[in-house]
Amino acid sequence: MNYVLVNDKDIYNGRYRGPLIECLEKSGATYQSIGLFDGFGSFLMFIAKSCGSSTIISSNLKSNIIFMVFFWKSGVVILNGLGRCKRQPAIRKLIVFLIWINQRKTLCVQNYLDYRYFRRYLSNNNLVWVPGSGGKKRSFGSNDADSIVVVSRDSKISLVSESISDYAALIPLKVVKLVGCSESIFRDCGFDRSRVFCVGYVKQDNLFDDGGTFFQPSGYGEGIPHSLVDALISGMPVVLHIRQIIEYGFYKFNWTYERNGNPYVLLDYSVNDYEQICESAIKAQFNELLGFAV
Numbered sequence: 001m002n003y004v005l006v007n008d009k010d011i012y013n014g015r016y017r018g019p020l021i022e023c024l025e026k027s028g029a030t031y032q033s034i035g036l037f038d039g040f041g042s043f044l045m046f047i048a049k050s051c052g053s054s055t056i057i058s059s060n061l062k063s064n065i066i067f068m069v070f071f072w073k074s075g076v077v078i079l080n081g082l083g084r085c086k087r088q089p090a091i092r093k094l095i096v097f098l099i100w101i102n103q104r105k106t107l108c109v110q111n112y113l114d115y116r117y118f119r120r121y122l123s124n125n126n127l128v129w130v131p132g133s134g135g136k137k138r139s140f141g142s143n144d145a146d147s148i149v150v151v152s153r154d155s156k157i158s159l160v161s162e163s164i165s166d167y168a169a170l171i172p173l174k175v176v177k178l179v180g181c182s183e184s185i186f187r188d189c190g191f192d193r194s195r196v197f198c199v200g201y202v203k204q205d206n207l208f209d210d211g212g213t214f215f216q217p218s219g220y221g222e223g224i225p226h227s228l229v230d231a232l233i234s235g236m237p238v239v240l241h242i243r244q245i246i247e248y249g250f251y252k253f254n255w256t257y258e259r260n261g262n263p264y265v266l267l268d269y270s271v272n273d274y275e276q277i278c279e280s281a282i283k284a285q286f287n288e289l290l291g292f293a294v
Contacts, residue, residue, distance in 0.1 A: 003031040004049045006058040006067060010035030010042070016080075016226060017059065019134040019283040027292040036063045061085065068098040068105070076289065077102075079223070080110045080133070084159060086221025096121050106289055110223025112249025128289070131249055134279030135229030140208035140236050148176045148239070149211025151227035154185045160217035161189040163241070167215055167264055168195040177210040208236060215264075216240040224248045224277070232274050238267045252276075 003024055005013045013021070013033045024031045032054075034046050050056060050067065056075035058067040064077050085091040099107055099122055108130040109115035115129040140149070148171065150164055157178075168176045169192075176196045178186060186198040199210050207227060208214065214231035218241045228248075231238055242265050245251050250267070253276050257265035275281055286292075 001029050002054045003029055004046075004054045004056050005031060005033045006036055006046055006056055006063050007033070008035065008037050008060040008063050010038055012060065016133050017078075019279045020057065020286050022279075023283050023286045023290065023292060027287075027290070029292075036066065065094070065098065068102050071098075071101040072104070074104040076106045076108060078108045078110070078130070079114065081223040082111075082114065082221040084156070084220065092117070099127070108285075108289070111221070111247060112252070113247040114221075114223075115249075128285075129249065130282065130285050132224035132229045132277050132282065133226055134282040135226070135231075135233035135274075135277060136279070138205060138208050138230055138234045140214075140231075140234055141212035143209045144177065145212035146174060147211040148174055148213050148215045149179060149208055150176055150215050150217060151179045151207055151225075152217070153180050154182055156220045157181050157185055157189055160219040161191065163217035163219050164196060164215070165191060167217070167239070168192065170262055170264065176215065179207055179210060208234065213237040213239060216244060218244060229277050232267075232269070233278060238269075239264055240267070241265075 005017060005020070007013045010033050021031070034049070035042050036046055050070045050073055056067055056073065057078065058064050058075065059078040059080060061083055064079060067075065068077060082091060096118065099118060103126070106126040106128065108128055109118060110130055110132055112129060112131070115127070119127055152160055164176060164178070177199050178196060179199045179202055181198060181200070183198050183200060202209070208231065214228070214236045216225060216228045216238065228238070242257070242259070242263050245257060245265070256268040258268055259265050
């Protein structure tokens with residue numbers, strides 16, 4: 001069988017769909033990766049594939065919405081969060097309607113709060129929760145073990161900056177190192193530059209070198225952030241807002257947390273507890289969804 005992985009950009013498939021791609025390769029299936037907004041030619045190729053016999057697997061909100069317009073087409077939709085549309089009721093209603101008319105598709109929802117929301121309005125047996133995209137173990141704290149590391153990007157930092165500033169104000173004896181954003185965007189966010197520092201862009205393998213603790217900011221509607229899963233797999237101390245325990249479904253794993261009189265909590269988990277979010281667990285779910293032998 002031939003599969004087509006559709007994403008906003010082709011590069012995103014390689015970056016975030018590693019476990020899925022490995023499932024396809026091990027099964028012997030052929031696949032093609034398309035970035036829907038990489039150019040007009042890519043968009044036309046997607047239209048042709050959607051009208052053909054290939055099985056489409058789409059990711060990212062814009063690509064998902066476009067693919068679900070082809071309501072008669074079977075396939076898999078990976079909803080990895082609503083992003084900046086999280087608090088827009090019209091977008092949620094649109095997705096509910098699209099799911100309702102796409103009974104032949106399987107919808108994999110990565111954010112547990114989103115999954116619970118859509119399940120409330122839909123009696124669709126093809127609605128499943130897939131907790132993230134799998135993570136990789138990385139070293140951490142090699143440059144500054146006493147700092148807090150935050151991973152973000154230019155397109156969403158303005159939405160999570162308030163959360164970062166709030167947390168930075170609560171840890172006067174430590175500083176926050178922001179990884180993945182440009183200096184120019186960082187300056188526009190109004191951070192207290194004695195408390196929050198911009199590291200800039202680094203290689204994926206070095207994401208956590210500038211801190212010994214990982215902080216997950218809130219404000220952007222993600223599935224389960226890839227960097228958060230990497231931090232958990234790496235055994236880093238992880239701090240996040242108490243609401244995110246529910247949002248990401250961590251309470252389903254029986255993880256506990258420590259509170260210090262504020263809404264930010266330190267996760268209490270063992271490295272043996274991350275089996276539900278590691279790459280092998282995500283691959284097992286995709287193998288089952290796609291009907292591949294393990």
